Amino acid sequence: KGEPKKSYSYSQQDRVGVVDIKGVLTDVKFEALCGEAACSYEQLQEDFRTMIDLGAETIEMEVNSGGGAAFSCFESALACKVMAQDAGTKIVAYVNGCAFSAAYAWTSIADEIIVNPMSEVGSIGVVTQLYNTSRLEKENGIDRVYLYAGKNKIPFDKNGDFREEFLASIQEKIDVFYEDFVEFEAEMLGIDPQVIRD
16 A cells, blocks of 8 residues: 655755645545545644654745635634744745635735736635525425424424524624634735725
8 A cells, every 4th residue: 555645745955845735625634535635724734843843944835725614724824824933934825726715814824925827816705505405305205304402403494494593693603704714814914904805
């Protein structure tokens, strides 16, 4: 089987480490999602720590990702920035493709950002997608029955539609994540939060 592929590369001679931020970004490592299919914040923190312990003077993040999970994105990125600052390690981000959403959050921790002229960056926002298959199930003769305790356990009303309270609670969480994202970008880039919103 051989050794597993390292998620970073490091040159002791140049004291430069390179880490890929590619594919879907997740909060934890999933062994099944390997290669460029996914990148985890947990793995990125481990890679930063390893390269800094090896004496990296520069860590280059090669970015090509449409983003991913909001959960633990900002804390993990900030932890890596603080690690690098404490060690005197410069972070350089090179965007070759796209750096959207959570990938843009990671890009913004860099001391220097280089964007390939054909690449795109940004997409500061938060989105979630919900699927309601109730009507499809009814049309196909499938009855859905829930046995539960706790009034907020089930997101559907008696007609199979999402309850308004459920949608409002999801929107509230999205709004909180968005404000966190705006504040994070404003702090990392040193600009007014309203500029980010605009």
